[in-house]
Each structure stands twice: as structure tokens, then as C-alpha cells.
Amino acid sequence: MNPVTQDRSRRFARLPDRARKAISGSGPPTAPLALRAQPSRVDAGTARSALGLALRIGESMMAVGASAADVTATVLRVAAGYGLTDCQVDITFTSLTISYDPDDVPPIMLMRIVRPRGLDYTRLQGITDLAAELKTAGLGLEEAHRQLDDVLSAPHPYRRPIHALGWSGVAACVAVLLGGGWLVALVAAVTTAAIELTIRALDRRGLPMFFQQVAGAAVATGAAVLLVVGEVEVRTSLVVAAGIVVLLAGLSFVGAAEDAISGFPVTAAARAFEVLTLTTGIVVGIAAVLDLAQRAEVPLRVLDPGTSTVPSVVALVAAAGMAASWALASHARPVAIAVATVAGALAWTTSSVAAASGAGEAVASAAAAVVVGFCGETLTDRLRIPPLLVAVCGIVPLLPGLAIYRGLFAVVVEGDVGSGVNALVGAAAIGLALAAGVVLGRYLGRPLGGRRDRFDRRVRRHATSAH
Numbered sequence: 001m002n003p004v005t006q007d008r009s010r011r012f013a014r015l016p017d018r019a020r021k022a023i024s025g026s027g028p029p030t031a032p033l034a035l036r037a038q039p040s041r042v043d044a045g046t047a048r049s050a051l052g053l054a055l056r057i058g059e060s061m062m063a064v065g066a067s068a069a070d071v072t073a074t075v076l077r078v079a080a081g082y083g084l085t086d087c088q089v090d091i092t093f094t095s096l097t098i099s100y101d102p103d104d105v106p107p108i109m110l111m112r113i114v115r116p117r118g119l120d121y122t123r124l125q126g127i128t129d130l131a132a133e134l135k136t137a138g139l140g141l142e143e144a145h146r147q148l149d150d151v152l153s154a155p156h157p158y159r160r161p162i163h164a165l166g167w168s169g170v171a172a173c174v175a176v177l178l179g180g181g182w183l184v185a186l187v188a189a190v191t192t193a194a195i196e197l198t199i200r201a202l203d204r205r206g207l208p209m210f211f212q213q214v215a216g217a218a219v220a221t222g223a224a225v226l227l228v229v230g231e232v233e234v235r236t237s238l239v240v241a242a243g244i245v246v247l248l249a250g251l252s253f254v255g256a257a258e259d260a261i262s263g264f265p266v267t268a269a270a271r272a273f274e275v276l277t278l279t280t281g282i283v284v285g286i287a288a289v290l291d292l293a294q295r296a297e298v299p300l301r302v303l304d305p306g307t308s309t310v311p312s313v314v315a316l317v318a319a320a321g322m323a324a325s326w327a328l329a330s331h332a333r334p335v336a337i338a339v340a341t342v343a344g345a346l347a348w349t350t351s352s353v354a355a356a357s358g359a360g361e362a363v364a365s366a367a368a369a370v371v372v373g374f375c376g377e378t379l380t381d382r383l384r385i386p387p388l389l390v391a392v393c394g395i396v397p398l399l400p401g402l403a404i405y406r407g408l409f410a411v412v413v414e415g416d417v418g419s420g421v422n423a424l425v426g427a428a429a430i431g432l433a434l435a436a437g438v439v440l441g442r443y444l445g446r447p448l449g450g451r452r453d454r455f456d457r458r459v460r461r462h463a464t465s466a467h
Helices: 003-013 015-023 044-063 068-081 121-136 141-153 160-177 182-204 209-229 236-249 253-261 265-295 312-329 334-356 361-379 387-398 401-412 417-449 454-465
Strands: 087-091 095-100 108-113
Touching: 044 068, 044 087, 044 095, 044 108, 044 121, 044 141, 068 087, 068 095, 068 121, 121 141, 121 334, 121 387, 160 182, 160 236, 160 312, 160 387, 182 209, 182 236, 209 236, 209 265, 236 265, 236 401, 253 265, 253 417, 265 401, 312 334, 312 387, 334 361, 334 387, 361 387, 361 417, 387 417, 401 417
Parallel strands: none
Antiparallel strands: 087 095, 095 108
8 A cells, every 4th residue: 555545544544533522522511510629728626617707607697688699609708718618508598507528637517597687787788898808807717706796796776766767767658659648658657667566576575477477467457447447538558558568578579589590499489488478477467457347347448459640759759768768777877878768769760761661560670670789789899888788778669569468468358369369470570570680780790899709600600500
């Protein structure tokens, strides 16, 4: 065989190998599984203390309202700051677990039960500031534990009566948005103050949250009964609705949707079930008082067919006031309250413009949520305000509390399953749109805000591969 023919035969023989190389992958998997842990670089005592600090920070963030994604990223960041880079974090609705399993020493696993304390943005900011300082200032473990103790034991920025004014302000603004006048707003504010005092008293006695919601709804409806009996010229249905919307707004329906989108289905399912249970408690409270009113032949109306049209300027002011009141009720500092006011006005304006352009209610809500989520992530670092505050306070005026109330009331009390289910589906669509918009806005704003690091990316990768 001549050399030319021999060379050609060799090239043809190598064609299958070339074809395999052309189509075969050459890099590592995009989502490596079960990688071998690295040897530990710290002693067991230091590792135990660092894990305890990370776990305490995560538990505190969960207790004051942080999302599961933010908690996970922060816990991993704190642990890595002390050399523990092979940690795993697991979050459920009521517990937080962290494990450290290096290759050369026995593993360590710690767990803490989380007891929610309600939204507290000042304390949340203190916790996140401390977590950031651990990386920049290189705090020792003992000093970090001490500073965390100081943050968690610090008094609230406002006295209790001033804090209670926040919930009353939310109710008054809701009444205005529903078409009520100044008298309706005043009565709604006073009624909500009574609801807040009742729930606080019952909480101190350890009564389960379900019965607290029953009692709160009964107070709202009972106040309307007293107005009817006293022949006060006021729309009692708006008084009841304002109080109930405040009770519903404090639940975590949007938080459940956000956790589901972020890749935490267990936490999302638990939150969603809690919302359903506590909302049912509200309907039970209303139905009980309504039954007593009917037996006493009191002509009480707790649902109107619709709401009155509110002038655009009045609605904008009410939305901004609602966001500010929510921030006050959530223990935000004065500067944060001012930012929340702007966020509420911005969200309402964006939603109104989108609706005027022909977008549906869910799409308009999503657009507003994207804007406030983006602004919260890019603009709040210099003011030392949690991005969560801007996002949550901005979407508060858009929460579907009234739709949830109407839907469940129609199903449970009036027996109108069709219209009730339609209202609930619409409320679910709005809640999901708000959650998705906030998550997307914060994601888009992270690179500009300088807050994105490998721990955030790790959590986001978890979200893309969780289903």
C-alpha cells in the first residue's frame, strides 16, 4: 500500500474518535452532585462556635420576617467567614438546621426552633449589619456573639402606643382606598386599635393564633353591630372590611409564594397552609357575630357589592400612608418610614399606570412589585435600610386581602362556591404576581447594589434546580 493510501486509511479510521470528541462534553457538570468535602481548616471548638453564631443569626432573621433565601445566603456567608466552607443549610417553617461535614473530622449538626416575633425592620437591619461586619472587620467569635446579644436585646424604637398607631393608620388608609370618608377612616382606626389590643392580650396568655384571628374578626364585626344599634351614619361594611384587611395583610400569603419561587417548597407549603387556617379563623369570627346579629334582628351588612371610586390623588396619598403606617407598625426607623412612604406611592403609581395601559390587575401588580424590588435592592445600602422593607411596604397597598376576605366569606358563610372560588383564584394570581415581581426586581437589582456574591448565586441555583 502506497503512503498516500495508507495515510488516507488512517484518517478514515480516526473519524469515529473525532466525532465523539466533537459531541462529547469536556467540562464539569453544571450542578455537581455529592462532591467530596474538603479537610477542615479550623479546630472543632471554633467550628462549633462559628456554626452556633451563624445559626443564631439565621434564626433571628427568620423570627423578624426575612425570607428563606436571604436567611440561607446569610448563614452560609457567616459560616464561610470563619473558614467553614462546606456547610449545608436546611430551612422549614419552624426550624433552621446547619451541618458541617469536613473530610477529616466528625460532622457537626445544629438545629434551632424558630419562634416568629413579627416584622421588626430595625432589628433585621441590625442583624444584617452585624453579618456584613463579620466579613469586613474580622470580628472574633466571642465579640460577634456579644454584639448579636446587644442587637437582639435592644429596645424597640417606639413605645407600644405609637407602634399600635401604625396598625390603626393602615386600617384608616384601607377605608379611604375602599371609598370611605373621614368618619369611616376614623372608626376603622379606632376599631383596629381595639383589635390590636385584644390580640396582644390573648397572645400574652398563650392562646393559639387561630383563636386570636377569630377574636380579632369578632371585634371588627362587633364594632359594626354597635354602630348599627347606635344608628351611626357610617358604612359599617367598610369598617368591617378595613379591620379584616389589616388582619389578612399581616399573613404570609405573598411570603409563601416568594419562598416557592425561590426554591423552598416546604416552607412555602407551611406558610400557605397557615394562611388558609388563619383566614378561616377570620371568617369564623365574622360568621359567629353575624349569626348573633341576625338572631337579634340587627340589619348588619359586612360585604358591599362593590366599592366607591376614589379620586386618583386621594388613592395615591392613602397608598403612601398605608405603606408608612405598615413600616411604623413593623418597628422601622423614621428614615425607613420616609422611604417606605415613597415606595408605597411608587408602587401605586406604577400599578395605576400599567392598569391604565390595559394590563390586568395581576400584571399591573407584578410590574409595581418589580419596580419596588429593584429600587429596594439598589438604593437602600447607603441608608442602612433592609431591601425587604422597601419591597414589602411598597406592595402592601396592592395586597389582595379584600379579595381573599370576599372569596372565603362567600364560600363559608353565603354558600356561593362559584363566586367565592373565582375571588380566591384572582387573589392567588395577584399574590403570586406580587411575589414573582419582588423576586425578579431584587434579582435584577443585586448586581447594581453590590450585594451579589457566591452565596446568593448558590441559593439562586438551588431555586432553579429545586423542582
